[in-house]
Amino acid sequence: MPYCVVTAAGVAGGEQEEVRIFYQRYGHGATKVLLIIGFAGTYESWAPQVKGLTGAVEPVDEEAPPDDDAVGVEVCCFDNRGMGRSSVPEQNSFALLHSMGSMIASKLAAMAPHRVASLALLNTTGGGYQCIPKIDWHTISLACRFLRARTPEQRAILDLEVHYTREYLEEVIGTSTRRQMLYQEYVKGLSSGGMQSRYGFEGQINACWTHKLSPTELDRIRFSGFLVLIIHGRDDVVAQLYHARRLAENLQPAAKLVELRGGHLVSHERPAEVNMSLMEMIKASNSNTDLEEWSNLPNKSDGLLLSGSASCLTKRDDDRVNYLVFTYNLLGKLQLIFLFVFGVFYVILEHVRRVVKILKPVRVSASTL
Numbered sequence: 001m002p003y004c005v006v007t008a009a010g011v012a013g014g015e016q017e018e019v020r021i022f023y024q025r026y027g028h029g030a031t032k033v034l035l036i037i038g039f040a041g042t043y044e045s046w047a048p049q050v051k052g053l054t055g056a057v058e059p060v061d062e063e064a065p066p067d068d069d070a071v072g073v074e075v076c077c078f079d080n081r082g083m084g085r086s087s088v089p090e091q092n093s094f095a096l097l098h099s100m101g102s103m104i105a106s107k108l109a110a111m112a113p114h115r116v117a118s119l120a121l122l123n124t125t126g127g128g129y130q131c132i133p134k135i136d137w138h139t140i141s142l143a144c145r146f147l148r149a150r151t152p153e154q155r156a157i158l159d160l161e162v163h164y165t166r167e168y169l170e171e172v173i174g175t176s177t178r179r180q181m182l183y184q185e186y187v188k189g190l191s192s193g194g195m196q197s198r199y200g201f202e203g204q205i206n207a208c209w210t211h212k213l214s215p216t217e218l219d220r221i222r223f224s225g226f227l228v229l230i231i232h233g234r235d236d237v238v239a240q241l242y243h244a245r246r247l248a249e250n251l252q253p254a255a256k257l258v259e260l261r262g263g264h265l266v267s268h269e270r271p272a273e274v275n276m277s278l279m280e281m282i283k284a285s286n287s288n289t290d291l292e293e294w295s296n297l298p299n300k301s302d303g304l305l306l307s308g309s310a311s312c313l314t315k316r317d318d319d320r321v322n323y324l325v326f327t328y329n330l331l332g333k334l335q336l337i338f339l340f341v342f343g344v345f346y347v348i349l350e351h352v353r354r355v356v357k358i359l360k361p362v363r364v365s366a367s368t369l
Helices: 042-054 101-111 138-148 151-161 178-193 199-212 217-222 241-250 272-286 315-359
Strands: 003-009 018-026 031-036 073-078 118-122 227-233 255-260
Touching: 018 042, 031 042, 031 101, 031 272, 042 073, 042 272, 101 118, 101 217, 118 272, 151 178, 151 227, 227 241, 227 272, 241 255, 255 272
Parallel strands: 031 073, 118 227, 227 255
Antiparallel strands: 003 018, 018 073
């Protein structure tokens, strides 16, 4: 099996730890595409995009010579550390434990922009409190059930609700609904691959919370000259659409935003539209399309006009905008605090319930004495 072996800092004493990252390559061609899966996913989740971009369903022979002169696309996808066939830390270790594929891709683009031809971000957030879904009774219910899920069957039911829209799941395919078909696939995948380890889960959660693109990193991506594509499902309950729109605005003039009807796994729910957008970006990048021509968002330099007049925002209006931004950020932090307190309360409640169940006295009838 193909593995990329790297070293990472250990937990203590600066010791080096060997990390094995499992990967697969598909297709042949001079255009190289790196697909980075998101939180708690494996490389297999990219199947619709692998087939759509390369036409291949089987990985290439690693012993075969490279064919970089071919006109086509070669795709590489891998399991993040802590998931699938890649190394799982045996203890709490947060070094190089990254998930949320778009977060990794953004960091790589900011670190080495000269090695990036184009950047596509699917259902992305900026990390930190932006990872918190919109707080309502539905998401609270999902969070509670997720904490209680112990079997592949329980986890599969939750994953379907998180990944797809209800309309998509209730579509009838033959004699079954799509929900019934996907449920069997999810249970099979979770049973064969095993549930994610606690350390792997905690490491990826930590990486998501601590991820942040600094203004310098955003500018590095904006002004490096490559095209940026942001694709987002309008009904995503995990990554809120608002944050994707803000990121696209912050990456002007390089970014194009594509909003599709779908949930968090819009790449599965709308594979044809997603693959078409990705191929458009690849072709535009290969043909050196101008950034201004690529973007579908209003240029920041155009300014914001009021009431049809030619005057730009006044200082008073600018102060109002800053106040709204401050209020939004404050509400975001309060939302994070609320979710944390609720999670702690729920965990304590579950622990007390288990203790009471263990200590509950057993009734013994007189006839048994």
